[in-house]
Amino acid sequence: MDIRLGNGFDVHRFEAGDHVILCGVTIPHDKGLQGHSDADVGMHALTDAIYGALARGDIGQHFPPSDPQWKGAASDIFLRHAVALAAEMGFRVNNADVTLICEKPKIGPHAEAMRARLGQIMGMEVDRLSVKATTSETLGFTGRGEGIAALATATLVPL
Ligand SMILES: Nc1ccn([C@@H]2O[C@H](COP(=O)(O)O)[C@@H](O)[C@H]2O)c(=O)n1
Ligand SMILES: C[C@@]1(CO)OP(=O)(O)OP(=O)(O)OC[C@H]1O
DSSP states (O other): OOOEEEEEEEEEEEEEOSEEEETTEEEEOSEEEOOSSOOOHHHHHHHHHHHHHHTOOOHHHHSOTTOGGGTTOOTHHHHHHHHHHHHHTTEEEEEEEEEEEOSSSOOGGGHHHHHHHHHHHHTOOGGGEEEEEEOOTTOHHHHTTSEEEEEEEEEEEEO
8 A cells, every 4th residue: 555654844933922823723822923824833734744745845835935825824724735635646644643842832731622623624533633742841942932843744545
């Protein structure tokens, strides 16, 4: 069987604000995330993992940050595009795993809502979607609270 594996990584910087959007879920916070789109770092990493598995470039190639069309865009547009491209190429996402790296906000209380939202967008069972988090033990830019990083892995299998 032609099984595909892809990974994605993304970072967004904190800016002044009162909420962040992570894996499609709005979380009240004492800062916001800066980005051309809604800065959903988790969804961007997952989208890139799918493009990676397909060997079809990355999110910035499909949705250039220089294009005003994507200013403030909801990131489910990007994820839906990657899933649709997979289907066009004869694949479906088999499972995916997203890790969010930040000291704050705490992800645990929101992880189930994130899995549910990703499942809804991707047309997938929640059982095949994982969202988890770690701090970086106060080290580095995530540890200093300057931004949030996200890692994602996805496997794709033939339709
Ligand atoms: N933003 C975060 C970071 C961590 N968690 C949860 O806390 C656990 C312990 O984190 P360590 O970095 O000390 O290993 C982690 O396993 C997560 O369950 C979180 O919810 N949100
Ligand atoms: C998502 C896009 C959309 O223009 O913009 P950003 O929100 O800045 O996010 P990034 O993770 O830097 O990926 C690049 C772009 O594709």
